[in-house]
Amino acid sequence: MIFLNKLRLRDLREDHDMTLQDVAKVLGTTLQYYQKYESRVRPIPVERLEILADFYGTSTDYILGRTLVRKPYPKK
Template sequence: MHFQRLHDLREDQDLTQEEVGRVLGIQQTVYSRYERGIQTIPVEHLIRLADFYKTSTDYILGRTNNRGPIR
């Protein structure tokens, strides 16, 4: 599964893949595989990204178009 929203959220914050990788404690190459859908995102990384971007995991996964902050 390709995660265009991960790419878009990262670019909206003017972040590099390396910077987001540091947030997750992983290498840039691993994060790049997440964005391209080559490697499955572990649940704990998905949750951490949703918290980091102040959105829901459903938004990242494309299950909703509501990007708003979680309450």
């Protein structure tokens, strides 16, 4: 379980003109759970972090705030 970078996650969602409910649907979870992920109240499972990275076309490191590079890593 991992706590996400609160601002990055919100920025990605807003950049894609999505609501909290929209992203919750992408993850297959409830609005309440997703709100807790985004506000850092609840850690997110790695599997859901990977779904978000793929959905937004970025890396998990970017979402976690470990890099400023928004592009995903090249696939092998």
